[in-house]
Amino acid sequence: MRTTVPVLIAFISGIVLVVSFFFRKGTWLGDLEQEFTVWLTIVGGFTLLLGVVSITRVNWTAVKRKKEGWKYKILTLIAIFAMAIPSVLSPDWSPLFGRAEGSIYDWLFQYQMSPMMATMFATLAFYIASAAFRAFRARSLEATLLLVTATLIMLWRIPMGEWFLNLFPGDIPYLLNTYIMGGINMAVQRGIIIGAALGAASMSLRIILGIERTYMGKG
Amino acid sequence: MNFWEKMEKMDRRWVYLMVGLSVILPFIFPLDLPISITPEAQSVFDEVEKIPDGSTVMLVFDYYPSTIAECEPMAIAALHHFFRKNCKVITLSNIPLGGPSMAEAVTRDMAEKYNKVYGVDFVNLGYKYGYVAVLSGMGQSIKSIFPTDNSGTPLEELPLMTNVPNYDSVAFIFEIADNATADYWVSIVYAQYGVPMVCGTTAVSAPKYYSFVASGQFKGLLGGMKGAAEYEQLVGHNAAAVTGMSAQSLVHLLIIFLVILGNISFFLGRKGHKKELV
Numbered sequence: 423m424r425t426t427v428p429v430l431i432a433f434i435s436g437i438v439l440v441v442s443f444f445f446r447k448g449t450w451l452g453d454l455e456q457e458f459t460v461w462l463t464i465v466g467g468f469t470l471l472l473g474v475v476s477i478t479r480v481n482w483t484a485v486k487r488k489k490e491g492w493k494y495k496i497l498t499l500i501a502i503f504a505m506a507i508p509s510v511l512s513p514d515w516s517p518l519f520g521r522a523e524g525s526i527y528d529w530l531f532q533y534q535m536s537p538m539m540a541t542m543f544a545t546l547a548f549y550i551a552s553a554a555f556r557a558f559r560a561r562s563l564e565a566t567l568l569l570v571t572a573t574l575i576m577l578w579r580i581p582m583g584e585w586f587l588n589l590f591p592g593d594i595p596y597l598l599n600t601y602i603m604g605g606i607n608m609a610v611q612r613g614i615i616i617g618a619a620l621g622a623a624s625m626s627l628r629i630i631l632g633i634e635r636t637y638m639g640k641g
Numbered sequence: 642m643n644f645w646e647k648m649e650k651m652d653r654r655w656v657y658l659m660v661g662l663s664v665i666l667p668f669i670f671p672l673d674l675p676i677s678i679t680p681e682a683q684s685v686f687d688e689v690e691k692i693p694d695g696s697t698v699m700l701v702f703d704y705y706p707s708t709i710a711e712c713e714p715m716a717i718a719a720l721h722h723f724f725r726k727n728c729k730v731i732t733l734s735n736i737p738l739g740g741p742s743m744a745e746a747v748t749r750d751m752a753e754k755y756n757k758v759y760g761v762d763f764v765n766l767g768y769k770y771g772y773v774a775v776l777s778g779m780g781q782s783i784k785s786i787f788p789t790d791n792s793g794t795p796l797e798e799l800p801l802m803t804n805v806p807n808y809d810s811v812a813f814i815f816e817i818a819d820n821a822t823a824d825y826w827v828s829i830v831y832a833q834y835g836v837p838m839v840c841g842t843t844a845v846s847a848p849k850y851y852s853f854v855a856s857g858q859f860k861g862l863l864g865g866m867k868g869a870a871e872y873e874q875l876v877g878h879n880a881a882a883v884t885g886m887s888a889q890s891l892v893h894l895l896i897i898f899l900v901i902l903g904n905i906s907f908f909l910g911r912k913g914h915k916k917e918l919v
Contacts, residue, residue, distance in 0.1 A: 447781055453781075455777075456778060456781045456782065456785060459774040459785075460785050462771050462773075463775065463778070466770030466771040513792070520793075521742065521745075521791065523745065523746070523749065528745075531739055532742070535706060536739060536743075539706040540707055540709055543707035544710075547892060548657045550896070551657075551659070551892070551895065552657065554896050554899055554900050554903070555656055555899040555903045556653075558900045558903065559903065559907050560904055569904075573900065576896065576897055577897065579844065579893065580867070580890040581677070581890055582674060582890045582894060583893065583894070585675075599680070603848065603851055607848045608851045611851065611852050615824075615852065
């Protein structure tokens with residue numbers, strides 16, 4: 423039962439969405455696609471709620487048992503509820519509730535979360551510079567090709583670099599855009615995209631047909 | 642230990658200091674560098690110009706707060722462009738982590754400058770779970786996917802949305818993304834509904850989308866801060882991206898310098914080591 427029902431739901435949902443794609447909107451099967459799509463967004467909403475419950479349980483258990491780093495887990499819990507609770511309360515009760523400008527949620531997002539996320543991402547620049555200095559070596563032909571291409575593209579993407587490249591004969595920025603980005607890069611990217619799409623299609627088919635069951639925690 | 646060996650073993654904190662200075666100094670002493678326009682950015686501008694004045698367009702905030710530096714200037718420039726043409730702007734996001742809030746803040750700020758009214762000239766639909774379902778479902782009925790806007794107002798109460806039942810009424814889509822949602826706008830919305838669209842994305846993601854530009858699925862592409870700076874120039878509102886290009890220029894040059902320095906010290910150090918062995 424615990425296996426059959428999910429497999430059946432996956433099969434019916436998958437088949438309906440595939441088949442209804444070929445029917446006009448306004449027909450029973452065509453409209454069924456829309457119905458399923460709406461269901462998906464509703465079910466998805468519940469999965470987000472499940473995520474909140476799960477993270478609360480995991481962190482709360484760690485706090486209760488005073489596991490390593492339990493103080494940080496208290497901060498995680500405070501952060502979750504400080505943002506979540508005021509955002510779901512009605513703004514009719516207070517302008518501090520809801521998600522509009524001036525609300526608690528908005529304040530925490532604009533002045534806490536957003537700068538923190540931007541800072542974390544900006545820190546990468548420091549690590550990339552250090553890693554490039556230490557690890558980016560022309561040890562082989564492939565590494566040298568990568569190094570030269572990366573250097574040229576980095577120069578092309580900045581005004582000073584473009585000015586420098588234009589000191590040489592031939593329109594190097596144009597050549598880089600046409601042959602590296604629009605040529606070699608594009609061909610490789612297309613290969614990756616098509617390969618990934620084929621993989622996704624075959625995996626979807628396996629799930630619809632009940633061959634792939636790892637999403638239920640089974641091999 | 643000779644000079645090159647010392648260089649190879651340079652403390653990483655010196656590198657961090659150099660990066661920090663390269664980022665900060667251009668903001669104190671701006672370099673005012675000329676920025677050339679790539680064909681992909683020019684196409685973005687030309688495609689928006691082609692939209693008839695007063696059309697309804699979608700501006701999608703599919704980026705996380707971590708990439709605000711690259712993506713937000715694109716959104717601001719796009720809003721300048723749209724509002725100048727009196728386009729009606731519908732914003733939405735497939736990013737739960739702050740997407741709707743960023744859309745709300747940026748759009749309201751810009752709307753104030755152009756005296757645009759919420760509900761009439763622009764609407765923020767907010768976020769709904771499951772981008773594949775959202776993009777697909779809006780093709781038939783936007784209202785069935787977003788019964789209310791971001792602040793909970795039913796769509797029937799917003800005059801702009803009463804005239805926009807689905808993609809048929811949307812003239813153009815401007816997708817700004819730092820992740821793979823841009824792929825789904827192409828494979829679902831462009832492929833099935835044929836709505837013309839352009840994409841603004843981070844410099845890291847941009848190489849992937851050249852193939853979509855070449856196939857005509859994206860009519861234009863803005864790649865990273867450089868793309869944003871190009872678009873700001875085309876729109877005629879130089880702002881954060883143009884200013885940020887000075888810092889980006891110096892950091893790029895620094896990284897190139899460090900790579901060259903690292904390689905010289907590596908090869909000379911290896912040569913010295915071989916001599917010692919002989």
